[in-house]
Amino acid sequence: MPKIVGTRERVHQPFYDSLIRVDGHGDLRAGNVGVFGAMQSRSQLFVRQGADVAISNLTTGGFFPSDQTFVTLAVRVWTYFRFNTESPRDNGVAPPGNATVPIGSIPGLAADRTMRVHKLYHQAENQLFWQFIAGDKPQLTTFTAYTPAAGGLDGFFADPLLPRANNGTPTSAALMRLARPILVPPRQGFQVVAIASPIGQQDGASIVEQMNGRVRNTDPVSVITSGTQDTTGISVNGSDDIAKDVKYIIDGIHSRDVL
Secondary structure, eight states, X not given: OOXXXXXXXXXXXXXXXXXXXXXXXXXXXXXXXXXXXSOOSEEEESOOSSOOTTTBSOSSSSSOSTTOEEEEEEEEEEEEEEEOTTOEEEOOOOTTSOOEEEGGGSTTHHHHHHXXXXXXXXXXXXXXXXXXXXXXXXXXXXXXXXXXXXXXXXXXXXXXXXXOOOSSOSSGXXXXXXXXXXXXXXTOXXXXXXXXXXXXXXXXXXXXXXXXXXXXXXXXXXXXXXXOOOOSOOEEEXXXXXXXXXXXXXXXXXXXXXX
């Protein structure tokens, strides 16, 4: 398709990519869930090709096509975690009492998962660090709490099974605007590196473990997976049925050819 030579259009268009977007029903350590496998302590964003729009709206990995440019005026980090009480699970009871039931109805699980949702919000704030790289130079290095999403849910929930939190107040006033714009010139590669740095080495201290799914070893779900019952209550690998969605967003002016 021909383009109008010497004419370009400039539009306000945020671009985003996902560190993780899963429903928590599958064990990420056992195998990939969609395009996501077990989360690592260091991950690269904006490098995948042609991802689903729910994961990323950048169609080319690591650069803008043709002579397109982008002027980054603000950055955001979106965090969303929620326990799906309706997810079907085996109740862990021996026959004839065994059955597939909503996981929220299994005694003791809802309180544990609700606590883990709260913990994921806290860990995402202080354990995830983001490095925006244009060309071969880091342009901006922040942690999640420094780059609020400036959007999301707001209000009051009396039901403790529906906890919600936001990375910053969900208003446009909370947007972290850059002191100087970051320019991504034509055919210039860029990426964002997500670095997870746990606080301490104790069990349950790392957001990487929680993102990949950690559950009590006294859970029926854990017993079904491992075949054994342990009463210590420590965290083990498993499927936590917590939906997790974490995105990095660059917000600014997109310059492109007019066709």
